[in-house]
Amino acid sequence: MPEVAIAALKEELKTEKGFSSYGAIVEWLKKELQLDVEYATVYALVRYQLGAKLKVPRPKSYKQDDKLVSEFKKNSVSF
Numbered sequence: 001m002p003e004v005a006i007a008a009l010k011e012e013l014k015t016e017k018g019f020s021s022y023g024a025i026v027e028w029l030k031k032e033l034q035l036d037v038e039y040a041t042v043y044a045l046v047r048y049q050l051g052a053k054l055k056v057p058r059p060k061s062y063k064q065d066d067k068l069v070s071e072f073k074k075n076s077v078s079f
Contacts, residue, residue: 001045005033010050018055022046 012019012028019025022043029035029042046052 001035001037001041005029005035006045006050008033009046010052013046013050013052016055020054020056022054 009025009029019028022039025042025046026037026039029037046054
């Protein structure tokens with residue numbers, strides 16, 4: 001991959017939006033930079049060479065009450 005593409009990818013990974021999957025990165029490279037890069041190449045580059053992680057939120061139960069969670073965090077003892 002060209003250095004210009006790697007630099008652009010680094011900047012995009014730093015943004016708050018980021019990417020939710022490696023497939024999304026492959027599509028972004030194809031759309032924005034007209035590069036046809038394989039999934040495995042993107043995975044190795046992002047995960048191992050750049051040391052970046054995808055921005056995927058942890059799952060949250062729809063039953064969870066935000067007010068109770070906030071109270072729990074305020075009253076819990078941290079070590």
